[in-house]
Amino acid sequence: MPWIDACATDAVDQEDLIRWDHAGKTYAIYHSPDGDFFCTAGKCTHEDVHLCDGLVMDYLIECPKHNGQFDYRTGEARRAPVCVKLRTFPVKVEGGRVFVEVA
Amino acid sequence: MARNYSMLGPDGARAVETGLAAAEWYHTDVPRKDMKALMQRSDAPAIRDTILLYGTMILTAGIGIWLWPSLWSLPFWAVYGVLYGSASDSRWHECSHGTAFKTPWMNTVVYEIASFMIMRNSATWRWSHARHHTDTYIVGRDPEIAVMRPPELAKAILNFFGIIDVIKFFPNMLYNAAFGPNAEERTFVPQSEWGKVQRVAILYTLIYAATLALAVWLQSILPLMVIGLPRMYGAWHHVMTGLLQHGGLADNVIDHRLNSRTVLMNPISRFIYWNMNYHVEHHMFPMVPYHALPRLHETIRHDLPAPNRSIAEGYAEMWPAFRRQLAYEDYFLKRELPPTAKPYREEFHAISPGTPPAAAPVNALPAE
Numbered sequence: 001m002p003w004i005d006a007c008a009t010d011a012v013d014q015e016d017l018i019r020w021d022h023a024g025k026t027y028a029i030y031h032s033p034d035g036d037f038f039c040t041a042g043k044c045t046h047e048d049v050h051l052c053d054g055l056v057m058d059y060l061i062e063c064p065k066h067n068g069q070f071d072y073r074t075g076e077a078r079r080a081p082v083c084v085k086l087r088t089f090p091v092k093v094e095g096g097r098v099f100v101e102v103a
Numbered sequence: 104m105a106r107n108y109s110m111l112g113p114d115g116a117r118a119v120e121t122g123l124a125a126a127e128w129y130h131t132d133v134p135r136k137d138m139k140a141l142m143q144r145s146d147a148p149a150i151r152d153t154i155l156l157y158g159t160m161i162l163t164a165g166i167g168i169w170l171w172p173s174l175w176s177l178p179f180w181a182v183y184g185v186l187y188g189s190a191s192d193s194r195w196h197e198c199s200h201g202t203a204f205k206t207p208w209m210n211t212v213v214y215e216i217a218s219f220m221i222m223r224n225s226a227t228w229r230w231s232h233a234r235h236h237t238d239t240y241i242v243g244r245d246p247e248i249a250v251m252r253p254p255e256l257a258k259a260i261l262n263f264f265g266i267i268d269v270i271k272f273f274p275n276m277l278y279n280a281a282f283g284p285n286a287e288e289r290t291f292v293p294q295s296e297w298g299k300v301q302r303v304a305i306l307y308t309l310i311y312a313a314t315l316a317l318a319v320w321l322q323s324i325l326p327l328m329v330i331g332l333p334r335m336y337g338a339w340h341h342v343m344t345g346l347l348q349h350g351g352l353a354d355n356v357i358d359h360r361l362n363s364r365t366v367l368m369n370p371i372s373r374f375i376y377w378n379m380n381y382h383v384e385h386h387m388f389p390m391v392p393y394h395a396l397p398r399l400h401e402t403i404r405h406d407l408p409a410p411n412r413s414i415a416e417g418y419a420e421m422w423p424a425f426r427r428q429l430a431y432e433d434y435f436l437k438r439e440l441p442p443t444a445k446p447y448r449e450e451f452h453a454i455s456p457g458t459p460p461a462a463a464p465v466n467a468l469p470a471e
Contacts, residue, residue: 016135016139046233047125047237048125048127053130053138054390055139055142055390057144062201062390064388064389064390065236065237065389066233066236066237066389067200067201067202067389067390069201079201079207080229080230080233080296081229081230081233081293083293083295
């Protein structure tokens with residue numbers, strides 16, 4: 001599966017996320033408090049809401065619509081109303097760029 | 104065509120077919136940096152308010168019991184009742200969002216206590232409120248529409264004393280305790296939570312049964328003055344403020360500026376109501392904690408209709424609209440936007456009742 005050049009590392013503030021659209025699909029790229037990068041599906045599994053407007057708190061992303069929470073490292077649902085795990089994608093950083101291995 | 108508010112009825116099904124349900128709603132543009140600052144969580148304001156709330160409740164109930172049955176106890180019951188039967192509504196609300204406290208268990212504890220006091224099954228209502236935010240005042244989808252059209256004003260007035268809510272609550276509590284969620288509740292509560300709905304209902308039933316038994320044993324209504332009755336004699340404030348949230352405004356739209364109302368209020372009402380008077384702001388950005396809503400209001404007020412300046416002014420606007428809806432249920436108030444605002448988003452307005460949609464759903468790009 002291909003590694004796709006998604007964004008520059010400085011495009012995402014620490015403890016924040018951005019939306020990344022690729023090949024007609026939408027993703028979320030996170031910059032954790034300890035400097036690591038992660039990628040998940042871009043929309044909440046509860047309803048059709050982009051996570052990019054949500055709040056990153058440590059390793060949790062909170063959905064902006066209903067305040068459901070996921071651990072963005074694993075995709076695990078951590079707070080109702082989300083029940084279904086968020087899909088995650090491998091990420092690597094090279095030369096100041098964030099690469100995502102999309103399925 | 105008359106509106107059908109059932110979660111199992113044709114209006115809800117039509118909203119799903121047309122894309123009105125779970126649509127993408129209008130949001131005022133706020134720079135990400137500003138929004139992140141507004142969304143930040145903190146324990147301190149809610150700990151302060153919770154100590155003040157529960158401390159005042161313990162004090163007033165204690166004095167009320169001490170003075171009972173003298174009439175001198177009445178002012179203390181009046182205060183205790185409003186804190187029990189009205190402040191619990193806003194605590195239930197904010198803690199269901201998980202925004203009141205930064206620490207999750209604090210939200211959970213206050214949520215469970217408030218749910219009991221306001222007579223809402225804590226497992227059921229978490230999900231009903233999620234739906235209220237997904238489909239705010241979408242007929243047949245939103246289970247929390249306070250005044251349906253045509254308005255039943257007698258019921259609204261009775262609810263100032265909690266009468267309708269309490270009459271609905273107890274049979275449903277017993278049904279939930281025996282069988283779990285009812286058919287309508289099963290449309291918005293996930294199956295994985297049905298057992299919890301039943302367990303919560305059993306717990307509530309046991310507490311009310313014990314309170315009633317104590318009252319019978321003491322041959323006094325005093326235990327019920329502390330548990331249960333304040334949901335009636337103290338309900339007036341949360342109904343008074345709650346009706347203003349959406350009353351007389353549009354339904355079946357996807358712009359909270361059209362279906363929600365912001366009302367400036369006195370500090371005591373804002374404490375009881377936990378700043379939910381900033382209701383357009385809350386619906387547009389539900390992640391912003393109650394203590395940051397005044398700042399959010401200042402940030403986006405250029406894009407919103409002017410707030411009502413008092414509770415009285417809100418009622419002066421809303422009540423005539425209710426009365427007009429008695430004769431013509433499609434009537435609604437459409438407030439003027441300031442020149443700095445973006446136009447209203449109302450493309451779905453033609454959908455209900457019984458007409459085809461004017462626009463397709465707009466949240467088109469699929470996840471990954």
